[in-house]
Each structure stands twice: as C-alpha cells, then as structure tokens.
Amino acid sequence: MGTTRRRGSTRAASGTRVRRPAAHAFEYPARYALVDLDRLPLPDHLSADEARRVASTSGPVHLLTIPKSVGYEQNPLSIYYCYDSAVQGQDGELRMCIAEVTNTPWGERVMFTFQPGSDLISKPLHVSPFMDMHSNWSIHADAPGDRLYVVISVQHQTLGDYFTAALDAKLVGQTSNSLRLATFFWLMPHKVAAWIYWEALRLWLKNVKFLDHPRYLNPSYRDEALERDLKLRASCSYLQRQKVNNQRSRTTEKTAGITNHVDGKSDENMTKRWCVWRDAQWPWS
Template identity: 75%
Template sequence: MCIAEVTNTPWGERVMFTFQPGSDLVAKPLHVSPFMDMLGNWSIRAESPGDALYVVISVQHPTLGNYFTAALHAKLVEKTSSSLRLAAFFWLMPHKVAVGIYWEAVRLWLKSVKFLDHPRYLNMAYRDEAQKRDLEIRSSCSFLQKQKLNDQRSGSAADEISVHHDHSGEGGVTKRRCVWRDAQWPWS
C-alpha cells in the first residue's frame, strides 16, 4: 500500500489516504482548486520509490473527461558539500510552487472560468459523499476484475485492468482509509 497526503493550502485542510502501488482510482476526497468540483476521481500511478520517485495524478470527471494531470519526478540526492549548499535553497520550493499555482489561478479567472466555493459552504457532508463515491468505484472495479478473471478462464479476450483493490469480508470491498485534518499554515 501507498499513503498519499494532500493539502489544499488556501483552505488549511489535509487528507491522508491509502492507494495501491502501480495504479489506482480514488474518488476525489479534498477540494484542492476553486476551479474543480468534487465529482472527479483521481487516477494515481506511482512506482515504488528507490533512487527515484515518479507519481502521476490525473483527474477523471464524469462529464468533462480527463482534463488535468499533475506529475512529480524526484531523484535521490547524494549528501555532498555541493548538494548541501543547494539544499539551502530547497526550503523555497513550496513557495515557488504556490506562486505558480496562484499565477495559473489568476490566468483561469481572467479567462472567466467559473469559480467554485469550497463544498463545506454548500454541503457539510461532502467528505461522506466522497467516501461513498470511492466505495462505488472500488466495488465497480472489483466487479470488472472478477469479470476479467472469468473471461480469462473461459478464453475470452478482455481489456487490461490496471486498478487494484483490497477485498475482504463477505464478498465486499474494504473501505479506503481517509483521514482529514487541519493543516498547519503555511505548507507544512
């Protein structure tokens, strides 16, 4: 299992949730942009970390399709005197990223892209609804995986399904563990 921790800086919230390495689909559990609603799902691809870490998150929306992708590619840095001098500037990276995010938000706002309030102002149960959508996704993927296995046993061709899920209990799908909490300001 992998653990993701996502913070929505302007609103001071943080969510931690588990996902399967390789590829997984997660119902969006956190309002991270005033230009995206909560109906999207996050398709997460992550390789096992080693000397490098590669993570890609794509937003899949039921009506808008795949419209946003974010990627992180990090490399392990050896501890040398030159790398330690460079590390003195790494504390600026969150600020650089925040400036870039706010710059893109201004550009979207200038293009008259609709601004969406945080769902807590409209529906206090948005977290519960995200959990329900996630369970539906996991149940649907579980059904598709069972169908693929049956097709393979009967010799039928089936599309590759790269989404993995835990199964437990009486034929059910385990509920993904999400933990919401307040984030420390700024960017911690």
C-alpha cells in the same frame, strides 16, 4: 553509536495540463526530499510507525516531500512509500502508498491509502477553486529508484479526463549535512506557493468559473466521498474479477463452474479505504 540521518534529494519537473473548460498547461522545476522516516522523523507528518500501522506493512517507510524552509511549508502532495520487510537475499517489496494532499489556500489536508502501480479514488478534497467534487483521481506511482514518476489524472463525470498532473524526478544525491540540505531546499516551498497563485490568476483571466468550497453547500461532502469511493472500489473489483474469469475460461473449460469465485471475497465484505481529514490550522480555521 549515532544514527546517520540521510535524505535522498531529487530534482524534479512538475507539469500540469488542463484541457477543459479552458486549455491550460505549465511546467516548473521543483526539489523534493525522499526521507527515511525511521532515521529522520519529520514534524507535521506521519511517523514511520504510524504509517506502517495504516498501511499494514512491516518494513521501511520513505516520505516524498518538500521540506520546510525558513519556517514555511508548502506541499500540495506528499507520498509515503510503505515497504514490507526484506527477506534474505531480496529487497523489501513496496506494498502500499499513502497520499497526503493539502489544499491551497484553505490549508486543509486529507491522507488516504492507494495501491502502488495504479489506483482509482473518488476525489476526497476540494483542492482547487476551479474544480468541483464530481470526479475521480487516477493515481500512478511506482517504487522510487534513480528516477521517480508520479501521475494523477482527473476523471470527471461530464468533462472526462480533463486534467493531468505529473512529477518526473531524478535522484541527485544523499546527504546528512544540515547546511547543505537547507541550501538545497532554500525557499522551495515559497516558490511552489508563488507558482500556485500565479497559475490560479492565469486561469481566472481565462474566465474559468470560481467555485465555493463544498463545505458551504454540503457539510457532509466528506462522508459522501467515502461512499462514492466504496462503490468505485466495488466496481473495480467486479471488473477485475471478470477479467480474470475471462482469462480462465479461455484457458480451460474445467474452471467454468468456479469463475464467479476467484478470490473468495465478495463486494459486501469490502471495507472503506483508510482516509482521514485534517481541518485548516490557524489562521485559516
């Protein structure tokens, strides 16, 4: 018997708002595919087994991405939704997400894990010539259903929360028809690239400063990003324990002697987030 290969097609509105150093906002329509990687592996992306190994999960892996069209691919952000295996009578639970971020025009890529719901990560990639590396990414992504919502906010050391990008998508159908898929996503990557360059031109005309890639000034910027992220995770872990401790102390005085040992884990045992980079492919390398 043959395996049915299906993609869930989504029609989405992608919006971005910049508050500083110059106010700037735009919104454009986009089409994404939600792909079951066990049924339809995609070249130049993680396989389902690779994603499961990274996420330490055992169930399905769905990839949100814009498929290649006419030999060209443009994906500023793709997301792997990694589920645990379903138990009897229940659906599998979304346990981990993997972000796949590609910068334009350099063609570099970074992949990193983040917790579904919401998570905070130290910025690991120079994604825009108008933004420096001194910020964190606050990411919110729930399990996909009939609707799909992803929000990324940039928290800068001096500018504050000055940039927000959101994807609001609606499921429009499922199909395994190759011609229908090719038609649905016809020139979608090319349109996304055109929008990116058009908005960059608009920012440049607003006299927003153009920044060099950090590799020219600090070759170890990737290692430093991982160290900052480890400190960030330790800080978030501490704050979360304090919140749980406060809740417990209000519930009963009997827990007063153990409020500093909520989960038995210390910050010293915290490991670095899984995060890998891919250098630019030809002709950008």
